[in-house]
Amino acid sequence: MYCFPRAVILAALCGAKELAHLQSRNQAISLLTSREDELVFKLGDNTYLVNTKYPNAKINWTFSEEPNQQWFPVTIISTNASAITQQLLEDTISQYLAIDDVFSKDMLGAIAITSTASKGDLEESAIDSLSSSGTKHVLIDRTISTSSTKVAKSPSTLKLPPGPYLAASSGDSISFSTIYRLYSDDHDNFLYGSYEPNDGTGRYTALGQRFPGSVFAAIPVPSRLYSLYDTRPFAGFRVGVKDLFDMKGLKTSGGSLAWQSIVDPSNATAPALQQIIELGGVLVGKTKPAQFASAADPWSWEDFNYPFNPRGDGYLSCSASSSGSACAVAAYDWLDYAIGTDTGESMRRPAAVSGIYGQRPSQGMISLENVLPLGFATDTAGVFARDPHSWAHFAKHWYTPSLHQSSDITGLSPLDVPDNKRYPKTILYPTDYLPMENSAAQELLDYFVSNLSSLFGMRVKHFDFTSTVQNSSVSTQAVTNLTDLARHLGTINTLPAWEVVGSRLVSTWAARYGGRFPPIEAEYRAGWATYDETINTMQAYNVSLIAKRDAVDWYEKNLQYSTNESCSESVMIYDIGTGGLPSYREEDLNVGPNATLLAVQSPRAVLPASGICTIFACADFTVPIGQVPYLSQVTFVEEMVPVTVNLVVKRECDFVLYNMIEQLADAGVLEAVKTGRTAF
Numbered sequence: 175m176y177c178f179p180r181a182v183i184l185a186a187l188c189g190a191k192e193l194a195h196l197q198s199r200n201q202a203i204s205l206l207t208s209r210e211d212e213l214v215f216k217l218g219d220n221t222y223l224v225n226t227k228y229p230n231a232k233i234n235w236t237f238s239e240e241p242n243q244q245w246f247p248v249t250i251i252s253t254n255a256s257a258i259t260q261q262l263l264e265d266t267i268s269q270y271l272a273i274d275d276v277f278s279k280d281m282l283g284a285i286a287i288t289s290t291a292s293k294g295d296l297e298e299s300a301i302d303s304l305s306s307s308g309t310k311h312v313l314i315d316r317t318i319s320t321s322s323t324k325v326a327k328s329p330s331t332l333k334l335p336p337g338p339y340l341a342a343s344s345g346d347s348i349s350f351s352t353i354y355r356l357y358s359d360d361h362d363n364f365l366y367g368s369y370e371p372n373d374g375t376g377r378y379t380a381l382g383q384r385f386p387g388s389v390f391a392a393i394p395v396p397s398r399l400y401s402l403y404d405t406r407p408f409a410g411f412r413v414g415v416k417d418l419f420d421m422k423g424l425k426t427s428g429g430s431l432a433w434q435s436i437v438d439p440s441n442a443t444a445p446a447l448q449q450i451i452e453l454g455g456v457l458v459g460k461t462k463p464a465q466f467a468s469a470a471d472p473w474s475w476e477d478f479n480y481p482f483n484p485r486g487d488g489y490l491s492c493s494a495s496s497s498g499s500a501c502a503v504a505a506y507d508w509l510d511y512a513i514g515t516d517t518g519e520s521m522r523r524p525a526a527v528s529g530i531y532g533q534r535p536s537q538g539m540i541s542l543e544n545v546l547p548l549g550f551a552t553d554t555a556g557v558f559a560r561d562p563h564s565w566a567h568f569a570k571h572w573y574t575p576s577l578h579q580s581s582d583i584t585g586l587s588p589l590d591v592p593d594n595k596r597y598p599k600t601i602l603y604p605t606d607y608l609p610m611e612n613s614a615a616q617e618l619l620d621y622f623v624s625n626l627s628s629l630f631g632m633r634v635k636h637f638d639f640t641s642t643v644q645n646s647s648v649s650t651q652a653v654t655n656l657t658d659l660a661r662h663l664g665t666i667n668t669l670p671a672w673e674v675v676g677s678r679l680v681s682t683w684a685a686r687y688g689g690r691f692p693p694i695e696a697e698y699r700a701g702w703a704t705y706d707e708t709i710n711t712m713q714a715y716n717v718s719l720i721a722k723r724d725a726v727d728w729y730e731k732n733l734q735y736s737t738n739e740s741c742s743e744s745v746m747i748y749d750i751g752t753g754g755l756p757s758y759r760e761e762d763l764n765v766g767p768n769a770t771l772l773a774v775q776s777p778r779a780v781l782p783a784s785g786i787c788t789i790f791a792c793a794d795f796t797v798p799i800g801q802v803p804y805l806s807q808v809t810f811v812e813e814m815v816p817v818t819v820n821l822v823v824k825r826e827c828d829f830v831l832y833n834m835i836e837q838l839a840d841a842g843v844l845e846a847v848k849t850g851r852t853a854f
C-alpha cells in the first residue's frame with residue numbers, strides 16, 4: 175500500500191494529521207489504491223482514477239524542492255505560439271476549462287508547457303502570474319527558452335497531448351499517467367466502467383470499484399484535452415458498449431450471471447468496436463443488456479437491476495434489449511455515444527422511450543464478429559446519440575465497407591451504400607399503425623410530417639401496410655404472407671443463439687453442477703430447456719433465409735424501391751414508441767388507459783411495425799420530435815414523456831436518410847436533445 179506524504183490520505187491509512195497540509199488550492203486526497211497500481215483520489219469536488227503501472231511518458235527529472243512528494247497532478251499546456259505571454263497562458267487555461275470536464279483549476283499546482291513552434295519564448299511575467307495564482311512548479315519543453323530562473327527545463331521533449339496527467343516520481347525520473355475522471359453511474363445503466371491500461375496489448379480492465387461512497391458503478395472518462403489536436407474522426411469520443419460485444423480482457427456477460435461465470439475473458443475486441451478505437455473513440459464501460467438480447471420487460475430482469483430512465487418521473491421503462499446503452503445516453507452529459515444492437519426492436523424502441531436518436535441500419539452494415547448473436551441474419555448494430563449531426567457523423571464513419579457483412583451471413587446481396595441527396599419523393603403513412611394513441615403526440619407527428627413534406631416537396635400517401643403486402647398479386651404468396659415470414663424470423667432468431675450461447679451454457683452447467691439447468695430468465699428458459707436440434711436444423715434455417723431473401727427482393731421491387739431520382743422512392747413513418755403514453759418499469763402501473771405496455775400490437779396489422787425491417791432488411795431510424803405531458807402515477811405531478819418518429823427507407827439508403835436528417839436539423843425541424851428529466 176502506498177503512503178503518499180504530501181497528499182491527504184484516508185485517515186485510516188496514514189493518519190489524520192495529513193489534513194494539515196490542505197492549502198487554498200484543493201489538494202489531492204487519496205481514496206484508495208488497489209491492484210494493478212490503480213489510484214483513486216479526490217481533488218476538489220471531483221474523483222479521479224489513475225493507473226500508474228504503464229505511464230504515457232517518463233522523463234529523467236525531479237522536482238527538486240519537494241523530493242518527498244511522490245505523486246501530484248500536472249497539466250500540460252500546449253501552444254503553437256512562439257511568444258508565450260501571460261495572456262496566452264490565461265486564455266489557454268480558460269479554453270481548457272471550457273471544453274473539458276476532467277481538467278480543473280486544482281490541477282494547476284504544476285504545469286508543463288510544450289510548444290509546437292520550432293522556437294518558443296516564455297515571458298518572465300507569465301511565470302510570475304502563474305506563481306502568484308498558486309502554481310508551484312513549471313516545467314518547459316527543451317524547445318522553449320526563457321530568462322526566468324523559476325522554471326525547470328525538460329531534459330527531453332515531452333511528446334504528450336495537452337491536458338492533466340498524474341506525475342509520479344521515483345528516483346530521478348517522473349512518469350506521466352492518464353487521468354480519468356470518475357463519474358457515478360447513478361441511473362444504474364452500466365455493469366461496470368472500464369479503461370485500457372496502456373500496457374501495449376490492447377486489453378481492457380474492468381474497474382473493480384463502485385463509485386466511492388455509492389452503490390453505483392464508477393465510469394472513468396479521459397480528459398477531452400488529450401484529443402484536442404487529434405484529427406481522427408472520433409477523437410476523444412466517450413462510448414458505452416452494450417455487454418454483448420467482446421472487449422479484449424473483459425468477460426462478455428450477455429446480461430447473464432450464469433454465462434458470465436462459465437466464459438473466459440475475451441481474447442479479442444469485436445471488429446465493430448476496434449473500428450471505433452482506431453477512429454479515436456474511447457470505450458468507457460459495459461452497459462446493461464436484457465439477458466441474451468431478449469425483449470424482457472423491466473419486471474422480468476433477474477440477474478441485474480433494471481436500468482433507470484432519466485425521463486419523466488424516473489420510473490419509465492428503458493425498453494429492451496439495449497436498455498442500458500440508451501438510458502445512459504439520455505442520462506449523462508459526460509457520455510457521448512453508446513453502442514447497441516437491434517434484432518427485433520432493441521435499438522429503436524430504447525431510443526424511443528429515452529427520447530434520443532438510435533438506428534437499426536440496413537441488414538449487413540457492420541460486422542458482428544465477437545458479438546453474442548440472436549439471429550445472424552437479423553442482428554444489426556447501431557449507435558445512440560443526442561445530437562442529429564453527431565449521430566450521422568458517427569454512423570457514416572463507423573459503417574465502413576470493409577466491415578460490411580458477407581452474403582453468407584445476411585443471405586442478401588452485398589451492400590452498396592450511396593451517400594447522396596437523392597431523397598424520397600413519397601411519405602408512406604401506414605394507417606394500420608397510425609395514428610398514435612395520445613392525440614397530443616399525434617399532433618407532433620402531424621407537424622413533423624407537414625415539415626418533412628414541405629421541406630423536401632414530398633407527397634404524403636396513406637396506405638394500409640398489411641393489406642398492401644398481403645393482397646399483392648405475386649406468383650408465390652409466400653413472399654408476402656406476413657404470418658409465414660414471422661414464422662421464418664422465429665427460425666432465424668432461434669438457431670444462432672442456441673448454437674453459440676444456449677447449447678454451451680446448458681451443457682457446461684449440467685456438467686459442472688450435477689445435471690442442473692442454468693438459472694436464466696424466463697425469456698429463454700423454456701425454449702432452451704426443450705430445444706430440439708432435429709427441428710431447428712441448419713436446413714430449416716437455410717429455407718427460412720431463402721424465404722427472407724425472396725421477401726426482401728419483393729419489397730425492394732414493390733414497396734420501397736430505388737428510382738433514378740431517389741435511393742429509396744419513399745420514406746415510411748410510424749411510431750415504435752409508446753404513442754405518447756408513459757410505460758412504467760412497474761408492471762401494474764401500465765394497466766388502464768393512461769399508460770401502456772410496450773410492443774402493443776396494432777389489431778389492424780399482422781406484424782408489429784418493428785418487425786418490418788427485421789424481415790425486409792430496411793433501415794429504420796428513431797428520431798425524437800417532442801414531448802407530451804402525463805400525470806405520473808409515481809410522482810403525482812405532471813411529467814413529460816418523449817415522442818419520437820421512425821423513418822424507414824429501403825436497404826442501403828442509410829446515408830441518404832442521414833443527409834435528410836441533417837437537413838431537417840439545419841431547418842430546425844429536428845434538434846439535439848438534453849440529458850435528464852426532459853429531452854427538450
Ligand SMILES: *[C@@H]1O[C@H](CO)[C@@H](O)[C@H](O)[C@H]1NC(C)=O
Nearest residue numbers: 232233234235329330346347
Ligand atoms: C534517463 O537516465 C537513464 C540513466 O540515468 C538513461 O539510461 C536514460 O537514457 C535516460 N533517459 C532519457 C530519456 O534521457
Ligand SMILES: *[C@@H]1O[C@H](CO)[C@@H](O)[C@H](O)[C@H]1NC(C)=O
Nearest residue numbers: 253254255256290291402403
Ligand atoms: C495556432 O493554432 C491556432 C488554433 O488552432 C491556429 O488558428 C493558428 O493558425 C496556429 N498558428 C500557427 C502559427 O500555426
Ligand SMILES: *[C@@H]1O[C@H](CO)[C@@H](O)[C@H](O)[C@H]1NC(C)=O
Nearest residue numbers: 422438439440441442443544
Ligand atoms: C481466442 O479464443 C478463441 C476461442 O476460444 C480461439 O479460437 C482463438 O484462436 C483465440 N484467438 C486468439 C487471438 O488468441
Ligand SMILES: *[C@@H]1O[C@H](CO)[C@@H](O)[C@H](O)[C@H]1NC(C)=O
Nearest residue numbers: 620621622624625841842843
Ligand atoms: C413545421 O410545421 C408546423 C405546422 O405546420 C409549422 O408551424 C412550423 O413552422 C414548421 N416548422 C418548420 C421548421 O418548417
Ligand SMILES: *[C@@H]1O[C@H](CO)[C@@H](O)[C@H](O)[C@H]1NC(C)=O
Nearest residue numbers: 637638640641642643644645
Ligand atoms: C385486401 O384484400 C381484402 C380482402 O379481399 C380487402 O378487403 C382489402 O380492401 C384489400 N386491401 C387493399 C389495400 O387492396
Ligand SMILES: *[C@@H]1O[C@H](CO)[C@@H](O)[C@H](O)[C@H]1NC(C)=O
Nearest residue numbers: 651652655656657658659661
Ligand atoms: C400464411 O402462412 C400461414 C403460416 O405459415 C398459413 O397458415 C396461412 O395459410 C398462409 N396464408 C396464405 C394466404 O397463404
Ligand SMILES: *[C@@H]1O[C@H](CO)[C@@H](O)[C@H](O)[C@H]1NC(C)=O
Nearest residue numbers: 582711712713714715716717
Ligand atoms: C446452408 O447454407 C449454407 C450457405 O449457403 C451452406 O453452406 C450449407 O451447406 C447449408 N446447410 C444445409 C444443411 O443445407
Ligand SMILES: *[C@@H]1O[C@H](CO)[C@@H](O)[C@H](O)[C@H]1NC(C)=O
Nearest residue numbers: 735736737738739740741743
Ligand atoms: C434511369 O436512368 C437510366 C440510365 O441513365 C435510363 O436508361 C432510364 O431510362 C432512366 N429511367 C427513368 C424511369 O427515367
Ligand SMILES: *[C@@H]1O[C@H](CO)[C@@H](O)[C@H](O)[C@H]1NC(C)=O
Nearest residue numbers: 765766767768769804805807
Ligand atoms: C386518464 O387521464 C384522464 C385525463 O387526465 C383522466 O380524466 C382520467 O380520469 C384518467 N383515467 C384513469 C383511469 O386514470
